[in-house]
Structure formats: C-alpha cells, structure tokens
Amino acid sequence: MISQKAKYAFKALIHLATYPGQTVQIDDIARATGVPRKFLEHILLDLKGHGLITSRRGRSGGYAMLRPPAEITVGAVLRLIDGPIAPLACISVNAYRRCDDCLDEAACAVRHLFTDVYSVILQVMDATTLAVVLRGDATRIKHVFSVV
Template sequence: MLSKKTKYGIKALVYIAKQEAKIISIRDIAEQEHISQKFLESILLSLKKTGIVGSKKGKTGGYYLLKDPSEISMTAVMRTLEGPIAMLPCVSLNFYEKCEDCPSEETCSIHTVMEELRDASLSILNSKSLKDLI
C-alpha cells in the first residue's frame, strides 16, 4: 500500500508542476492539496535532498521543480519517499538484504514471484514520469 507520505509527495509535485515553473509557497501547496504543512515540509525536504525540487527562502520563497516534469521518473519519486520498490529485501535492486529466515534464495518458494512483481512494478514506474500525471 502507498504511504500517505508518498501520496502527498506526488500530489505536491503535480501541483508544483502545474504552476509552470513558478516558485510555490508551501502554504499554498498545503492548502490546495489538503496536506498538513508540517508534514509537507518533511516530504519536500526529502525531495529536495534527492534533487527533485529546489527551494527559495524568504517572503517570496517556496518550492520549484529542478527538472522538467518529463525527466522526473515515478521510480525516483517512489524510491525517495517510499524506499524500496520490492516487497521483500532479498529481491530489491537498490536495498538488497538477505532474508534471515530463508536458507536459500534459489529454493525459496516466493522469491521468484516477488522478483516478477518487482520487475512488473519497475516496468510501469520507469515508463511514467511526473509529466504523465499532469
């Protein structure tokens, strides 16, 4: 299930993108998208750290996209806000960890299915950008 953090992050990015390269105040985003401003600050900070949005301080400050919406993949947004795309750490491409309760990935009954699910999810997310959502 998609977390509220990721859902709100995507909604904020779509809102910013629709404003056509203006600097948008966090208050405006929060009001228009019905998101707690405090929670939104945390979300936008995560997106800023990974180079998806930039910010300007001051009275006329706010947030803006650092890239064209067509260059912001849903994979990047999901990994920034949600973490691993894979449902199990043993099939994750970027956050791999061996499952402690599994003696062998080769003989694991669910490993292959989880790899297929990861690949299908990545295929969809890699083919979608922020532009597709606006």
C-alpha cells in the same frame, strides 16, 4: 502500500509541476493538495535535499520544480521517500539482502512468486514520469506492459 508521506510528496510534486518556472508558496500548496502544512514542510525539505525542487526566500518566495517532470519517475520518488520498494529483500534492486529463513534462494517458491510480479511493477514505476501523470497519458504505461 505507499506511505502517507509518499502520497503527500506526489501531491506536492504534481501541484508544483502544474506551475512550470513559477514559485508556489507553501500555504498555497497545502491548501490545494490538502496536505497539512507542518508535514508538507518536512516533505518539501526532503524533495529539495534530493534536487527535485528548489526554494526561494522573500516576498515572492516559495517552492518550484528544479528538474523537469519528464525526468522524475514514480519509482525514484517512491524510493526517495519510502526507501526500498521491493516486497522481499532478496529481490530488491537497490537493497538486496538474503532472507534469514531461506535455505536455497534458487529454489525458493516465494521468491519466484514475487520476482516476475515485482519486475513488472518496477518497470511501470520507473517508466512513469510526472509528465506522463500530468498529461494523463496511459500510452506509455501500456507500452511497458506490451514489452513484458
């Protein structure tokens, strides 16, 4: 399950992406997405710190996309906000750690159970960009499933 913070981050990014090349004030983002302003401030700072968005001060200030929506994947945002996304540490791509209670990784039935499922989920998340989400284009997601 994704965190509330990740859900809010996606809402903010999707909202900003609908205003390409424009700056949107934080109050407008909060109002449009239903994200509490105080929480949104922290999320936007995280997104800015990781180079996804930028900010501008002043009267016409606010936040804007720094990277194109086609370059931002669901998986990347989820990792940025929530950290590792693997259901088990022993199958994590970026945060691998052997399970303390595992006697034999190669024979572990639980590891095998989740490896293929996680692989498919990971492929979909890393192939799905904000641009795909904005277009409502499920074609790309279906393509990932046909490859698996």
